Amino acid sequence: MSEPHIVVLGAGPAGAATAIGLRRLGYSVTVVSDWRRFAAVEGVSQRVLEGLRHAGLGGALSEAAMPATRQVRWNGEHLQMNQEFLLDRQRFDRALRADLARAGVTLIEGRIREVARAEGHQVRLDDGQMLQAEFLVEARGRQAPLAADRLRGPETISLLNVWHDAPGAPASAVESLDDGWAWMARLADGRCYWQITLDAQGVPTKSALPEYCATRRRDSASVAELFGAQAMEPAQVHARSSTAILAGECVGDDWIRVGDAAMAVDPLSGNGIFQSLSSALQAPVVINTLLRRPERAALARQFHQQRVEQLFMRFARIGRDFYAQEQARAGLPFWARRRSWPDAQPLHLAADWQSVQVARRPVLRDGFVDEAEVVVTADQPLGVWHLQGVELAPVVRAVLAGQALDEVMSSHSEAHQMMLRRWLAEQGRP
Structure with a gap:
């Protein structure tokens, strides 16, 4: 076949x-x-x-x-960041x-x-x-x-402006604004990019966008530092949705x-x-x-x-x-x-040993989706199967059953024992 x-x-x-x-x-x-x-x-x-x-x-x-090189103007601070x-x-x-x-x-x-x-x-x-x-x-x-759509964030639009200026060292910057934020970059050959991201409602009509964006650039300290005089003139604009979907x-x-x-x-x-x-x-x-x-x-x-x-x-x-x-x-x-969307749940949930459990979940094995026992934690609800090649479920099941930790670890190398003990401690095991 x-x-x-x-x-x-x-x-x-x-x-x-x-x-x-x-x-x-x-x-x-x-x-x-x-x-x-x-x-x-x-x-x-x-x-x-x-x-x-x-x-x-x-x-x-x-x-x-x-x-x-990269500069950031955010929350009233001006920082030179890593490239x-x-x-x-x-x-x-x-x-x-x-x-x-x-x-x-x-x-x-x-x-x-x-x-x-x-x-x-x-x-x-x-x-x-x-x-x-x-x-x-x-x-x-x-x-x-x-x-x-299962979930949709605040309606957002990005306006990308493109123009040419004198060649120079590649650089980028990002800055926060009262009604949004802007990211900008200059390439070595003189190509320049400036993109402003705003609420989708209230954006000017298409014909007014070049002058609107040029006006916004004239008010920007980051633009004045990064670009030449050409940045203050109207440029080609591409509008695109940036709504999270x-x-x-x-x-x-x-x-x-x-x-x-x-x-x-x-x-x-x-x-x-x-x-x-x-x-x-x-x-x-x-x-x-x-x-x-x-x-x-x-x-x-x-x-x-x-x-x-x-x-x-x-x-x-x-x-x-x-x-x-x-x-x-x-x-x-x-x-x-x-600042409050999509919810108030922290990016990483605090460790809670009481919530740790072994369960069967889909995993990737030998080029196919298969099912295996994994360790489900507060921060990993879909489960963790392996930790640097060591299958976690047998270890956690033995610990949850009350088996002595030294006995559980006896079959693993010293390096793996250190790794597993550290991981168990990070999950809140007393």
Whole structure:
């Protein structure tokens, strides 16, 4: 029996990582994308770069990532922070295609007109081309057709301005404003980017945006330090939604949503690409299980859905805590709406040994979603299976049963004993 053909809609980091992961598992994969049509740059951390390399996107990184100095004006303070890396998205997206081609993925450039159910999935492009897929990966980001929203944050819009100035050393800055915040960057070749993020309500009409944004830049100390005189003039503007959205159902028996199509987070947390990869790196194993182990389909769907929801809440709380750091503007409408959303639960719950338990949960094992005993804690409700290669459930079950700790540890190496004792103490074991 031939392997089912998989079509991935979208060639951003999430779609590309999923496609490459599926090729590693031996699947035939076609990626369809209408490539980015406007210039953009993103600030990313070293952690994001490592995640991209792990996903097989190292070639794209080598083409597009550059280190830059970074300044922060937040809560009345002006700080020189550690460097961040500026990712030229147009160059990065072009290089992604080379990574995909090297992995053996078929690439089709085109605008998707319609996706319909017919003996699987039929994807019709604007040029009349028709693709047939046994499995569909929705990775078109925020532009993906909306699923029923399970959760939606305060309505937010970002206005990206692009212009050219004199060449200079790469640099970036972020600053808080009474009604939002702005991130800006200058690339070595003189390309300049400035993005302001605001409440979606009350934004001027499209025709008024260039002058509106230029006026906002003229009032900014960070802009005056980072850019030349050209920054004070109206520039090309691209408006896009930045509302945090968690899709309702993110996986079925022959389809899956990954990246921003599954969950889109507030850009303030700086985790946009990282969260896209987080859901995309698990997707190939979920798909592999749905196609090759259909008896585990419910387990695979549970695994993907729960982890998308957990990741979304984690990133939403990270964004909330960033907003809460802006104490000087806490009572202003923009900040008040975001410093208490999505909830009041801390990012990390305090350790509570009484809540620790062993339970069966879905895990990833040997390229498939399987079920295993894991340790559920207050801060890890989906469970922890291994700790640096050591299965935790047998250890915790023995401790909960009252077995002497020295006896429980006797079968482990000295290094593993130290690690396990430390972990148990962190969970509040008396």
